Amino acid sequence: MFSGSIPALVxxxxxxxxxxxxxxxxxxxxxxxxxFALVPCGTTGEASTLSNAEHHxxxxxxxxxxxxxxxxxxxxxxxxxxxxxxxxxxxKKCGAQAALCVAPYYNRPSQAGIIAHFSYLAEHNDxxxxxxxxPGRTVTDIxxxxxxxxxxxxxxxxxxxxxxxxxxxxxxxxxxGIGKHFCQLxxxxxxxxxxxxxxxVGCISVTANVAPKLCAEFxxxxxxxxxxxxxxxxxxxxxxxxxxxxxxSPGPVKYALSRIFPDISDELRLxxxxxNAEARAAVxxxxxxxxxx
Numbered sequence: 001m002f003s004g005s006i007p008a009l010v011x012x013x014x015x016x017x018x019x020x021x022x023x024x025x026x027x028x029x030x031x032x033x034x035x036f037a038l039v040p041c042g043t044t045g046e047a048s049t050l051s052n053a054e055h056h057x058x059x060x061x062x063x064x065x066x067x068x069x070x071x072x073x074x075x076x077x078x079x080x081x082x083x084x085x086x087x088x089x090x091x092k093k094c095g096a097q098a099a100l101c102v103a104p105y106y107n108r109p110s111q112a113g114i115i116a117h118f119s120y121l122a123e124h125n126d127x128x129x130x131x132x133x134x135p136g137r138t139v140t141d142i143x144x145x146x147x148x149x150x151x152x153x154x155x156x157x158x159x160x161x162x163x164x165x166x167x168x169x170x171x172x173x174x175x176x177g178i179g180k181h182f183c184q185l186x187x188x189x190x191x192x193x194x195x196x197x198x199x200x201v202g203c204i205s206v207t208a209n210v211a212p213k214l215c216a217e218f219x220x221x222x223x224x225x226x227x228x229x230x231x232x233x234x235x236x237x238x239x240x241x242x243x244x245x246x247x248x249s250p251g252p253v254k255y256a257l258s259r260i261f262p263d264i265s266d267e268l269r270l271x272x273x274x275x276n277a278e279a280r281a282a283v284x285x286x287x288x289x290x291x292x293x
Contacts, residue, residue: 001159001160001181001183001201002036002037002071002073002098002130002160002183002185002201002202003036003183003185003201003202003219003223004034004035004036004037004201004202004216004219004220004223005034005035005036005202005203005205005208005212005215005216005218005219006035006036006037006038006039006073006185006202006203006204006205006208007030007035007038007039007204007205007206007208007209007212007215008039008042008043008044008045008075008204008205008206008208008209009023009026009027009030009038009039009040009042009044009045009062009209010026010044010045010046010209010250010253010254010257010264011023011040011041011045011046011047011050011058012026012263012264012265012267013265013267013268013269014265014267015267016267016269018050018054018057018058019263019264019265020057020061021263022263022264022265023058023061023062023065024061024065025261025263026209026257026261026263026264027061027062027065027066028065029212029261030208030209030212031066031069031070033212033213033216034212034213034216034217034220035070035208035212035215035216036070036071036202036216036219037070037071037072037073037097038062038066038070038071038072038073039072039073039074039075039100039204040058040059040061040062040072040074040075041055041058041059041074041075041076041087042075042100042132042204043075043102043134043137043249043250044206044209044249044250044253045058045075045250046250046268046269046272047075047077049269049270049271049272052083052086052087055075055087056087056090056094059072059074059075059087059090059091059094059096060090060094062074063094063095063096071097071098072095072096072097072098073096073097073098073099073100073130073204074087074088074091074096074098074099074100075087075099075100075102076088076091076099076100076101076127077100077101077102077103077132078102078104079104079105079106079107080104081104081117081120081121084101084117084121085120085121085124085125087099088101088121088125088127088129089125091127092125092126092127096127097128098127098128098129098130098159099121099125099127099128099129099130100130100132100162100204101118101121101129101130101131101132102132102133102134102137102138103131103132103133103134103135103138103140103141103142104117104138104140105137105138105139105140106138106139107140108139108140109140111143111145111146114140114142114146115146115149115150115153118131118150118154118158119150119153119154122150122153122154122157122158123154126157128156128157128158128159128160129154129157129158129159130159130160130161130162130183130185131147131150131158131160131161131162132161132162132164132187133147133161133162133163133164133165133187134162134164134165134187135165136164136166141165142161144170144173144174144177145177147161147170147173147174147177147178148173148174148177148178151174151177151178151182152178159182159183160182160183160184160185161174161182161183161184161185162185162186162187162204163184163185163186163187163195163200164186164187164188165187166188166191168191168194168195168198171184171195171198171199171200172198172199174199175198175199180199183201184199184200184201185200185201185202185203185204186200186202186203186204187203187204188203189203189205189206189207189208189215189237189241189244190238190241190242192205192218192219192222192234193218193222193230193231193234196219196222196223196230197222201223202219203215203219206241206244206245206249206250206253207237207240207241207244207253209253209256209257210240210244210253210256210257210260210261210287210292211237211240211290211292214233214236214237214290215237217229217233218230218233218234218237221233236289236290236291237290239282239285239286239289239290240256240283240286240287240289240290242282242286243256243279243282243283243285243286244256244283246275246278246279246282246283247275247276247278247279248272248273248275250268250272251266251268251272251273251274251275251279252275252279252280252282252283254266254267254268254274254275255274255275255279255280255283256283256286256287259283259284259287259293260287260292260293
C-alpha cells in the first residue's frame, strides 16, 4: 500500500535532452528528504512530450537510482491502450512496483470504454495499477461508480487512485463503495488535508518536487492524527501549492527547482514554455513563505 508524500517528478532537460545526471541527483534528494515513493513520467514529468524510448529511459533511471529504497510508481498512461500496455510491460521488466495510468485523453471514451481500457491492462500485465483521474486535462472523468466497478472486477490489480477531480466527496464514495483497503491518493496538493481527513492516505504531489521534507512532514502529521501540526505545515506550504499553477505546469515547478536545486534547469519541451514573470514572482514569494529561500 502506498501512502505519504509521493512527488510526481519533473523530467530535467538540458539542451533539449533528458538530463540523466540531474535526475539521479533529484531522486536521491527526494529520498533523503522523506518522500515515501516516486512517480516518474507523470504529468509533471512532461510524459506527453517524451518519445517511448525517452519515457522508458526515465523510468529505468529512476528504478536504478532508487535501488529499492522506496517504491517507484511508473507513469504508464496513454490514450492508446496498447501503448499504455507497452509502458507497463517495460516498467514491470525494470522493477517498478506499480503503474500510474491516466484516463485515456483526447479520445473521450464512455465509462464502458474506460472500464474496457483498464480491464485490458489489468488482464494483460501483473503490475498493480493506480488509476489517475484528472478530468481537467483529459476531459474524460473516471466516475466513482466506474472506479468501484474496476476495483471489484480486478481487486488484486487495480489497487488505488490518484484523484485530481477536485471533488472531495469522491474519497467517501470510493471508501464506501470499495473499502478502506483501496489506496486513495490526492492529486491536488491544496486539497490533501481535507482528502486525508475523508480517508485518503497521501498525495501524489507537484509541490513535493520543491519541498519534499515539508510535504513528508505534513503527511506524517496527518497519518499521526496530529491535526494542529498538519494545519501548521499546510499553512506553510499553501501558497506554494497555488504558485505551482500560476502558469502552465510544469513551468512554475521547474522554475522553483532552479532556484533551490541548481542541478535542475527550468528548461521545458515545446509546446510548454518557461513561466511568465508574474508566476516567477508568485513562486519566489511562496518559496520565501515556506522558508525555502
